[in-house]
Amino acid sequence: MSAPETGSWVNPLRNPQDRRLPRIAGPSGLVIFGVTGDLSRKKLMPAVYDLANRGLLPPGFSLVGFARRDWEHEDFTQVVHDAVKEHARTPFREEVWQQLAEGFRFVPGTFDDDASFQKLKATIDELDKARGTGGNFAFYLSVPPSSFPVVVQQLKKHGLSEGPGDSWRRAVIEKPFGHDLASAQELNRIVHDVFPPNEVFRIDHYLGKETVQNILALRFANTMFEPIWNRSYVDHVQITMAEDIGIGGRAGYYDGIGAARDVIQNHLLQLLALTAMEEPGSFHPKALVTEKLKVLSAVELPDDLGKHTVRGQYAHAWQGGEEVLGYLEEEGIDPHSKTDTYAAIKLEITNRRWAGVPFYLRTGKRLGRRVTEIAVIFKRAPFLPFESGATEELGQNALVIRVQPDEGITIRFGSKVPGTAMEIRDVTMDFAYGESFTESSPEAYERLILDVLLGDANLFPRHQEVELSWEILDPIEAYWEKHGKPAQYPSGTWGPVEADEMLARDGRSWRRP
Template sequence: MTDQPVNPLRDPADRRLPRIAGPCGMVLFGVTGDLSRKKVMPAIYDLANRGLLPPGFSLVGFARRDWADEDFAQIVHDAVREHSRTEFREEVWNQLAEGFRFVQGDFDDDVAFDQLRRTIEELDQARGTRGNHAFYLAIPPTFFGAVAAQLKEHGLAEPNPGQWRRVVVEKPFGHDLASARELNDILGQVFDSGSIFRIDHYLGKETVQNILAMRFANNLFEPVWNSNYVDHVQITMAEDVGIGGRAGYYDGVGAARDVIQNHLLQLMALVAMEEPTAFDAESLRVEKLKVLSSITLPKRLDLSTARGQYAAGWAGGQQVIGFCEEDGIAKDSATETYAAVTLNVETRRWGGVPFYLRTGKRLGRRVTEVAIVFKKAPHQPFSATATEELGQNAIVIRVQPDEGMTIRFGSKVPGTAMEIRDVNMDFAYGGSFTEASPEAYERLILDVLLGDPPLFPRHEEVELSWKILDPILAHWAAKGRPEPYASGGWGPAGADKMLARDGRAWRRP
């Protein structure tokens, strides 16, 4: 009988059994934001609908709005109906909604945090949450310190024996190395390191985790996963949309801080890491830290990096405005909406193999992929005309959309002549597995409630990522404004020149 893949929402000891969280609740700060409405609230409902939350699970919202518990329940209801992935069932909703509470207040409001403590104590009795609570900070990092201090001051962060308290924070984890260290110190003064969960939702995606499964569960790929065979690696996260309503967040942050520092460097670490001794948090952390510690920058940052800012153009068949014409963006903004960098991993496995990372908005299409591009065969006993259309072999891991993997290799074209052309062998998750993949936030929230941390970057990884990126940001800051590029294209000309200097070209996803 063919072995079936492990469902991440099921118990690894017995795949027939789901991984169900024990008695617990969650306090959600930032309930009015898009993240809570589009991701966190729907994921909680979907987990409940799958039977993966305890019957007495509670959700407490904290915000300045003058809401009653019923008003908060309506907000969650609307978010669930609009964004959840599973069908809406009244019986599931009614049971879940019985555990909803709302506390009104500011982050510096002692009275509100006293009320929060009493609310949690009431839920421990009424819903059986047993003192186990996660505090989800879906708020800007500038408020982390105030909330953490209030949780400590009001006795909410320190659990009694046999209980747990955890804190969940979203990126960005600082805006440079110094601020990241400050945030880590602030949280570390209130919660122990094992109780701090930094969410990078990309690490919750099935195809990201499949990088490890593909590499280490098979004997087919690992022998050629090194500089003897690999020419270079391209990691791309392209978006076909602009900043939308995120001007307040995005301006001054930019593409590199928003995506490269976290998502793409984490992907790079998974691609380049050595085999861990086990699939647990500590073993994965050790190997990822080795990679991040080994990353070096080229000497000429002006030749090995590129940045751009989208201008007006056509995207999706519609004429769109440029970044500096967006509402809330200054006309002379120097924030980049496209970033590309060249990185090296100074290890025996990867020495001499460049890693090209790029991300951008208003590009040709929405796609995230990792492409392992191989060297050409050292000798080909064919005529030059026979291989005119033959490129380099590649393994392309598609993270989104159309999750799966493509292997590109050369094959003879049917006919009497010897003509070799690139062909693709494709694996798609949707076509191979009948069970739908859980949404990343479902997996990550369940892991928080279970106290299972393999998919969450630790503070050492965050700080090493900023050490890599800070010199690039400083170099760009001294160079004026980014290079403009037309919306709907594939970025600035400088990014193409960056690879052309190495005799290479970006893949066209």
């Protein structure tokens, strides 16, 4: 059941009666479809253990794996054990493991096999009696998007989408949420035919990161930033998600999808919405979604997509002392593929706060280093009462929110250089999570899985957000499809020169993370 609407934020990790105490999930279980995949092994199963290790799961919590494997329950338990040992964030404790493992079950089968879903229903009924899960189960679809419809329809057909009495049943869906607006709308229609919208949780793991949540704390818990968070003081905003790796073994998924669909449509547009939104009346999901929808509805594409959008592909080069293949040379990639591994776009937000302020979004693979950040670049001071040479090395003030890997916030401002002359130079003031807090940040999937079990949808995009994001991206993708091939850029650089030229036309340049 959904979290109650209140006038103030209720932290889902804290007990409303005493905020110093953690809030623990009630009787519940989790079913993972696609439990043999990398996401399940590296993220989901370790996150479940870490939650149990932190005392945030109920004693009878149960985990059911569903996959096409000829496994017994014991085989599945060993798979989870190995995944936890290798990838868990918290230390392995035998007593925690033994209690958790008692609730493990495995159901072999395929998504179109009625007998397998009948067995799944019997397994859930057995866990209700043996473990006291109360009929409360979340179904995590860690499967290709093409399998979403058949899985949710099977859940409905076999009476799994509705629990007994006042228990809840929830669907958890991994991205991508469609590949364009039409497919996203069709997917939402199918899922909502089985589960109510407030019981559908679309996973965008970036929204589970502490630094992304800190955007809201930075803006709305402090009086010093909000007065200058607008067109009067902000020159432009850059949102970057860069990776230093290639596609690895993901050719089958990645080719035909590309960087813009894979990252901009979800992660970066969500970061834009959180950066640009107005202060919500509360931190209830409905209030947050309302403000994000206002921003996404006000996004305007540039008139000339040829000048203000860029797509590229990484090329053969030496990166970090290693010779790496270009995208078109990767195994499983069509040598004539036009799929983008780099994408940069310029957007504007047509409202009173942001009119005239460009938002530049970029993402890419095989770039200079792995980094995700939001850089708010401020306008230059309108008047500088200094000698002409005193401010030669002075740039623009900037506030940079580092999402990963070195989570924190940097503020760049001008300061006098020690000495008798009045010389001003940029300096930075840095806040790092690792240095300021003794408690390590939970992994994003820990927070998100717990939120699903608590019924808290703060950090999950609603279907309207997904559809508006596709409305923004679809015209860009259609333009790219009709106009030439992606520009090539050497692996290890910061993208194609066309991306630099895009900002240069506006008298600006990309920030070098």
